[in-house]
Amino acid sequence: MKIENPTGTALYSIEKAIKEYRKLAQKNIAKVVKDITVDQCLVLIILEQNQNISQNELANLVFKDNASITRMIELMVKNDYLTRTIHSEDRRKFNLVVTEKGLKTIKLIEPVVQHNREKALHGLSLNEIALLDQTLHKIIQNCKK
Amino acid sequence: MKIENPTGTALYSIEKAIKEYRKLAQKNIAKVVKDITVDQCLVLIILEQNQNISQNELANLVFKDNASITRMIELMVKNDYLTRTIHSEDRRKFNLVVTEKGLKTIKLIEPVVQHNREKALHGLSLNEIALLDQTLHKIIQNCKK
DNA sequence: CTATTTATATTGATATATCAATTATATTTG
DNA sequence: CAAATATAATTGATATATCAATATAAATAG
Numbered sequence: 001m002k003i004e005n006p007t008g009t010a011l012y013s014i015e016k017a018i019k020e021y022r023k024l025a026q027k028n029i030a031k032v033v034k035d036i037t038v039d040q041c042l043v044l045i046i047l048e049q050n051q052n053i054s055q056n057e058l059a060n061l062v063f064k065d066n067a068s069i070t071r072m073i074e075l076m077v078k079n080d081y082l083t084r085t086i087h088s089e090d091r092r093k094f095n096l097v098v099t100e101k102g103l104k105t106i107k108l109i110e111p112v113v114q115h116n117r118e119k120a121l122h123g124l125s126l127n128e129i130a131l132l133d134q135t136l137h138k139i140i141q142n143c144k145k
Numbered sequence: 146m147k148i149e150n151p152t153g154t155a156l157y158s159i160e161k162a163i164k165e166y167r168k169l170a171q172k173n174i175a176k177v178v179k180d181i182t183v184d185q186c187l188v189l190i191i192l193e194q195n196q197n198i199s200q201n202e203l204a205n206l207v208f209k210d211n212a213s214i215t216r217m218i219e220l221m222v223k224n225d226y227l228t229r230t231i232h233s234e235d236r237r238k239f240n241l242v243v244t245e246k247g248l249k250t251i252k253l254i255e256p257v258v259q260h261n262r263e264k265a266l267h268g269l270s271l272n273e274i275a276l277l278d279q280t281l282h283k284i285i286q287n288c289k290k
Numbered sequence: 291c292t293a294t295t296t297a298t299a300t301t302g303a304t305a306t307a308t309c310a311a312t313t314a315t316a317t318t319t320g
Numbered sequence: 321c322a323a324a325t326a327t328a329a330t331t332g333a334t335a336t337a338t339c340a341a342t343a344t345a346a347a348t349a350g
Contacts, residue, residue, distance in 0.1 A: 070301085143162075
């Protein structure tokens with residue numbers, strides 16, 4: 001049984017697409033803010049929109065591991081993007097709050113993020129994007145079973 | 146300008162899909178071979194099918210950085226999956242050769258890789274997969290410009 | 291109410307990602 | 321041919337990914 005060239009399959013196109021997008025995103029974000037990564041931007045935006053979520057929930061929203069989130073938050077606190085204080089009702093949890101610097105940063109990167117998405121999806125019809133999303137969700141479900 | 150929730154866009158579905166697939170792949174591969182990663186498996190398969198390629202070319206085929214490839218190869222040589230010798234005609238290059246252990250490993254993981262792909266794409270029509278691939282390639286091109 | 295189980299987060303170990311700087315060798319240009 | 325340029329790979333620094341083990345606190349069963 002000869003395996004086909006892995007780089008020829010749709011699954012590798014998925015990998016390639018996300019890598020190219022991340023490269024684009026990082027490049028453009030770096031133009032306006034120097035000390036932040038794409039992942040940290042995403043965390044910032046999510047946290048601003050979802051106050052009072054736990055690290056756990058945050059991890060799920062950004063498709064990351066708990067361990068990764070712990071370390072990202074450490075860094076972001078160190079770089080003054082977030083503050084972290086103990087949750088008063090459940091002492092296992094923490095309150096994650098976006099700082100002033102974090103809020104300013106969000107304002108700076110918002111148009112960049114929009115632009116990146118538009119660039120990546122340029123020339124695709126709404127229908128095409130919807131289909132893409134639909135197919136990807138089927139794959140996600142298949143993998144989870 | 147309020148940014149939409151990033152997790153709602155097709156681009157994040159791409160990220161989620163590839164992460165779920167990698168998780169599935171790693172889990173199933175670990176069942177038959179313990180000391181190898183998904184990425185290393187891919188490198189093995191590519192190297193068996195493309196003899197005499199440089200690290201550079203290999204990096205492009207697996208969508209990785211040169212630096213990543215250097216470190217992966219170091220590890221794979223250390224774990225006896227590959228041998229690396231200096232290229233006689235261009236002394237900047239190396240000959241990468243899959244070892245006996247590497248070949249045996251490929252035989253072991255081939256059916257697993259097939260099964261993983263089938264599982265991930267289960268229930269999708271050929272047309273649907275082709276469309277997916279096509280749309281992803283548009284995105285890839287958009288990001289590269 | 292105590293013992294067990296569950297939930298939240300951290301830590302250690304190892305692998306990979308990415309950028310920038312560097313080394314070594316090849317190729318091209320003047 | 322010598323100097324400049326280009327190519328292949330490495331290295332250092334830092335960020336993220338993943339698994340397994342652990343610590344702490346909360347919830348629940350008996």
